[in-house]
Amino acid sequence: MTDIEVDADSEVDVDVDVVVIGSGFAGLCAALEAEAAGATVLIAESQDVLGGSSRLAHGLIMGAGTRFQAAQGITDSGDDLFRHYMTLNQWQVDPAVGWRLCQETGPTIEWLNDHGVEIVGLYPSGDEAVPRGHATLGGQAVVDALVSAIRRRPRIDIALRRRVDRLLVEDGQVCGIAVGEDEIRSRATILACGGLGANTEMLKLFCPTPLTAGRDWLWYLGAPGSQGDGIRLTMPLDVQLAGRGRSQLTMRPNFGRYPDTYFPGWLVIVNDQGRRFYNEMSPYSITQPIVLAQGGPVFGVFDNATRLAASPHSTKATKKVALPGETEEDWIIPKIDAMVDAGVVHRSDTIEGLARKIGVPAANLEGTFERYNGHVARGEDTDFQKVAQHMRPVATPPFYATELRLYMLGLTSVGPRIDAHARVLDQRSRAIPGLYAAGEASGGVLGPVYAGSGNSIANATTFGRVAGRTAAADLCAEAEVAEPVGAAL
Known part of the structure; x- marks a missing residue:
């Protein structure tokens, strides 16, 4: 595509072709792609540093059919990822949007690598047939590589500490942004301003489940700029919201x-009835809906023999996945003993006494461990098929238990609904001229089940690129992005 030119006779007076609101993965990728297509770009960031929540991420990116998989002899494809992604989410993602994500996230990983992002290994993203988690050196390293690329593009400008107050709209078309009294007029605006995890009031309205963890537990991993601006800015436009909750x-x-994301294989987890309910080594993406379905508190339980064996640096070998960048461990003897002293971990000389302390039926808990210890002795978990080599009996007093909660909030995925080209849709399902969204600022790309480590970054980077390309293409009056969405879904 050639450089974008404004008609000399046009009455539209603009300061920049494309405004990108936010500088996380989605915003940086959008800016690079729009500029590559010939547009001038302004990135407006609300905070005093670039990167948003993205700079705090582990940096795994989910993708299929990459050269990095091929180098390890792994055969995979966007089609396979699409079938896995949609089935896992019970098709509660718009198929065209899901298709775009699954087909383009692999090429996007290679594009990131071409822009200086190092890919240092492959890990299972979740419960998939082949490893799809592409490890980088961390979120900050990815941000640094993209910012370095942006610094080499003179047509991209950056404005820090500029939280956008409102969108400028004329005749139904978004034509810029306002920050206080300052207005920047543009021909396209891309929302890439993150989610709403740092805003309790927005969580109450649009995504209340994290708040059930309790104020003294809930921990948001993202940046303070995640205030739900994508929703706030578009509410006057009567947009559709997708991904609520x-x-x-x-x-x-x-x-x-x-972060210490995965549990060691020796931990036994029970619900408020004192019963196991899943494979404790399951990916955290699968864990969330299973735990929510229990409808009550859950507890991790182990015995003194396991405690004594839990020396520092011992848990990595007993996990389904040891995520890169996680250096602290929950389940080691110094931490366990400190938590006993703090009253966070309960201890009792009997299973019956432990059951009373955590408020579950004693007979059920005793029965659970009679059955579980039998599985250990036989070398097979006939209930939930946990890997037998990591199982240990719960038989040596004293016994320990601590409550577990879904309290580490990684992201929210509610926002304006987009189509497969990242155009924001109104209540009548029409694309709002001049408005695009990507990453956590958009809704409907991530389904009710998080597919696994790197799902969010795949969304942000892929749809950031899509938004940048689409905005530039629409400025040239192209009806659609050059690449068609898969015709056969």
Whole structure:
């Protein structure tokens, strides 16, 4: 595509072709793609640093059919990812949007690598047939690489500490932004301003489940700029909202504010009836809906023999996945003992006494461990098929238990509904001229089940690129993006 030119006879007076609101993965990718198509771009960031919540991420990116998979002899494709993604979410994602994500996230990972993002390994993203989690050096490293690329593009400008107050709209078309008394007129505006995890009032209105963890537990991993601006700015435009109530929550004990995402295979988790209800080594993406379905508190339980064996740096080998960048451990003897002293971990000489302390039926809890210990002795978990080599009996007193909650909030995924080209849709399902959205600022791309590590970054980077390309293409009066969405879904 050639450089975008404004008709000399046009009455439209603009300061910049494309305004991008937000500088996380979605915003940075959108800016680079719009500029590559010939547009001038302004990135408006509300905080005093670039990167938003993206800079705090682990940096895994879910993708299929990449050269990095091929180098390890892994055969995969966007079609396979699409079938997995849609089935996992019971087709509660618009198929065209899901198709776009699954087909383009692989090429996007390669595009990121071409822009200086190092891919340092492959990990399982979730419960998938082949590893799809592409590890980087972390969110900040990805941001740094993209910002470095942007610094080499003179047609991209950046404005920090500029939280957008409102969108400028004329005759139904978004034509810029306002920050206080200052107005910037543009021909296209891309919402890439993150989710609403840092705004309790917005959570109450649009995504209340995280608040059930309790104020003294809930921990949002993102940046303070995640205030729900994508919703706030578009409410006057009568947009459709998609993904209401959707978020990604990780279950942990209340041991500290650091990520330790997966449980060691020896931990036994029971519900408020004192019964196991799933494979404790399951990916956190699967854990969330299963735990919510219990409808009550859940607890992690183990015995003294397991405690004594839980030396520092011992848990990594007993997890389904040890995510890169996680350096602190919950389930080690120094931390366990400290939490016993703090009253966070309960201890009793008998299973019956432990049951009383955590408020579950004693007979049920005793029965659970009679059955579980039998599984350990036989070397097979005939109930939930947990890997037997990591199972340990719960038989040596004293016994320990601590409550677990879904309190580590990774992201929210409610926002203006977009089509497969990242155009924002109004209540009549019409694309709002001049308005696009990507990443957490959009809704409907992530389904009710988080597909696994890297699902959010795949969304942000892929649809950031799509939004940038579409905005530039629409400025040239192209009816559609050059690449068609898959015709056969």
